[in-house]
Amino acid sequence: MNPIDKSIVQPALDSFLNRDVYLHLETTNGAYAAHNRESNMTVGAYIRNGRISYGRGIITGDGPYRVGLKMELGWVYAEGLTDFEMEQEGQLLLAGHDQEGRLAVALELSLHPFEL
Amino acid sequence: MERHVLVVFPHPDDETFGCGGTIAQFAKSGVPVTYICGTLGQMGRNMGKPFFATRESLPKIRETELEKACQAIGIQKVIKLGLRDKTIEFEDPELLADRIEQILRELKPSLVLTHYPGYAVHPDHNALGDVTIRAISRLSDQERPIVHAHAFARDCQDVLGPPDIVNDISDMAEVKLAAIRAHRTQSQLVLGRLANGQLKKPSSKDSYSHMLRRESFWTYHF
Numbered sequence: 081m082n083p084i085d086k087s088i089v090q091p092a093l094d095s096f097l098n099r100d101v102y103l104h105l106e107t108t109n110g111a112y113a114a115h116n117r118e119s120n121m122t123v124g125a126y127i128r129n130g131r132i133s134y135g136r137g138i139i140t141g142d143g144p145y146r147v148g149l150k151m152e153l154g155w156v157y158a159e160g161l162t163d164f165e166m167e168q169e170g171q172l173l174l175a176g177h178d179q180e181g182r183l184a185v186a187l188e189l190s191l192h193p194f195e196l
Numbered sequence: 197m198e199r200h201v202l203v204v205f206p207h208p209d210d211e212t213f214g215c216g217g218t219i220a221q222f223a224k225s226g227v228p229v230t231y232i233c234g235t236l237g238q239m240g241r242n243m244g245k246p247f248f249a250t251r252e253s254l255p256k257i258r259e260t261e262l263e264k265a266c267q268a269i270g271i272q273k274v275i276k277l278g279l280r281d282k283t284i285e286f287e288d289p290e291l292l293a294d295r296i297e298q299i300l301r302e303l304k305p306s307l308v309l310t311h312y313p314g315y316a317v318h319p320d321h322n323a324l325g326d327v328t329i330r331a332i333s334r335l336s337d338q339e340r341p342i343v344h345a346h347a348f349a350r351d352c353q354d355v356l357g358p359p360d361i362v363n364d365i366s367d368m369a370e371v372k373l374a375a376i377r378a379h380r381t382q383s384q385l386v387l388g389r390l391a392n393g394q395l396k397k398p399s400s401k402d403s404y405s406h407m408l409r410r411e412s413f414w415t416y417h418f
């Protein structure tokens with residue numbers, strides 16, 4: 081992955097406008113957060129292959145970045161995004177890594193389902 | 197001497213961090229070791245340091261890391277259950293127990309290493325440990341292997357008492373370290389911290405160097 085460049089990511093978000101896209105969205109503070117006493121709770125959530133369509137999608141902020149995808153009946157939102165990758169055709173990967181390089185948040189879009 | 201050791205854990209690296217030295221000792225003395233690995237650790241947050249994996253490339257990278265680690269510690273055969281990280285506790289436990297039971301009846305291990313259900317911190321550890329215990333409890337007394345369960349919840353000694361199996365693995369420290377290194381995405385951060393002296397002193401029981409000397413288990417009683 082490379083540090084987010086909005087001038088590349090914004091057109092990539094636009095390329096998915098009004099299409100059926102598969103969404104991977106997650107956030108985590110690590111499966112051992114509570115055990116290692118890094119935090120008093122282990123917190124995480126993920127959606128794998130949610131199918132969505134959005135008519136407006138924006139990346140904003142000065143880094144770390146935020147993304148909002150406006151759907152007919154709701155929103156997809158992520159903050160803390162730092163890096164992106166577009167190596168696979170029809171796929172945009174965005175992730176937020178902490179100072180140690182650990183993934184804390186991810187928002188990924190794809191025209192094809194993500195592998196299970 | 198054991199006839200066959202079966203190891204059952206959900207994530208690539210559980211076999212190394214928890215019992216790599218013990219497995220290496222069995223393998224070195226000529227005991228066949230089979231590893232049932234539940235998932236590919238798809239949802240790990242460690243991506244290497246500096247990070248080089250993505251959420252999408254991580255499973256393939258971890259699969260290769262697992263291969264190298266198994267080579268290092270001497271696991272000849274890996275059976276991958278193809279489950280997804282963090283989801284084991286939501287699967288039908290009886291169906292998973294069926295799969296484990298079938299492997300047990302085929303391999304007839306004399307010893308099984310798995311997580312102690314309820315005391316292994318990660319929900320996948322507890323769930324797969326539970327399923328494994330279910331499968332083993334379906335066997336008759338004569339067929340049933342010994343189970344050495346791995347536990348590391350903060351309260352495990354309070355509830356379970358001290359572990360009854362404490363293996364000195366000092367002779368396998370290098371082998372275990374090689375396997376830890378093989379799990380690059382999962383170990384670079386912690387090995388780096390160790391080198392910088394940010395981890396606990398060697399005298400501490402939780403420390404990394406302790407992990408290279410001792411591995412402890414609780415015999416599971418049916």
Ligand SMILES: [Zn+2]
Pocket residue numbers: 206207210318321
């Ligand atoms: Zn694990």
